[in-house]
Amino acid sequence: NAGVTQTPKFQVLKTGQSMTLQCAQDMNHEYMSWYRQDPGMGLRLIHYSVGAGITDQGEVPNGYNVSRSTTEDFPLRLLSAAPSQTSVYFCASSYLLVGREGYTFGSGTRLTVV
Amino acid sequence: AQSVTQLGSHVSVSEGALVLLRCNYSSSVPPYLFWYVQYPNQGLQLLLKYTTGATLVKGINGFEAEFKKSETSFHLTKPSAHMSDAAEYFCAVSRGSQGNLIFGKGTKLSVKP
Numbered sequence: 001n002a003g004v005t006q007t008p009k010f011q012v013l014k015t016g017q018s019m020t021l022q023c024a025q026d027m028n029h030e031y032m033s034w035y036r037q038d039p040g041m042g043l044r045l046i047h048y049s050v051g052a053g054i055t056d057q058g059e060v061p062n063g064y065n066v067s068r069s070t071t072e073d074f075p076l077r078l079l080s081a082a083p084s085q086t087s088v089y090f091c092a093s094s095y096l097l098v099g100r101e102g103y104t105f106g107s108g109t110r111l112t113v114v
Numbered sequence: 115a116q117s118v119t120q121l122g123s124h125v126s127v128s129e130g131a132l133v134l135l136r137c138n139y140s141s142s143v144p145p146y147l148f149w150y151v152q153y154p155n156q157g158l159q160l161l162l163k164y165t166t167g168a169t170l171v172k173g174i175n176g177f178e179a180e181f182k183k184s185e186t187s188f189h190l191t192k193p194s195a196h197m198s199d200a201a202e203y204f205c206a207v208s209r210g211s212q213g214n215l216i217f218g219k220g221t222k223l224s225v226k227p
Binding site: 004033035040041042043044045048058090092098099101102103104105106107108 | 123146148150156157158159160163165204208214215216217218219220
């Protein structure tokens with residue numbers, strides 16, 4: 001039982017490059033989300049999904065794109081990387097009724113944009 | 115709208131001393147409340163949660179928290195700190211029962227020998 005798997009763990013991008021952060025879960029969770037963590041800011045929600053084919057924006061969606069074609073996978077795309085997107089990115093998943101178990105988090109992707 | 119305030123971005127205690135990490139929330143609906151712990155260079159791990167029922171909830175590693183509706187608080191406590199408790203702790207509130215946790219800014223706990 002792998003839980004939530006994020007790849008890559010580390011990435012350095014040049015300004016203007018694009019890339020996809022991968023997230024996969026094997027718990028049959030309906031809900032998946034992406035957060036970014038910045039010092040002193042806590043975790044801020046980027047995008048989330050309540051099931052395959054359904055996505056919605058969170059608090060800080062600009063510059064990011066998502067899709068959910070399967071229950072298991074929820075990739076996050078950076079369209080044109082900017083230094084302000086330097087952050088640690090976490091993927092999380094849960095049953096739709098979040099109170100049952102709370103979120104399960106991946107181990108994070110540390111992204112640096114130069 | 116939901117929001118979470120964690121008082122104190124950094125708390126330092128001596129080994130064996132009481133740990134108290136403060137969390138206040140605002141919510142327009144009955145809240146679900148959570149505490150998560152993050153060890154250096156790792157993801158977040160659920161410590162404990164309150165949904166309904168008993169207001170004093172116990173979690174892993176000897177931590178507990180009490181939901182006080184009148185004070186809109188959900189403070190995290192541990193009677194005796196251990197060196198291994200050094201980490202960052204996040205309080206979170208859900209937007210109702212379905213999805214989207216709102217996180218506080220976190221409190222970094224240091225434990226002195």
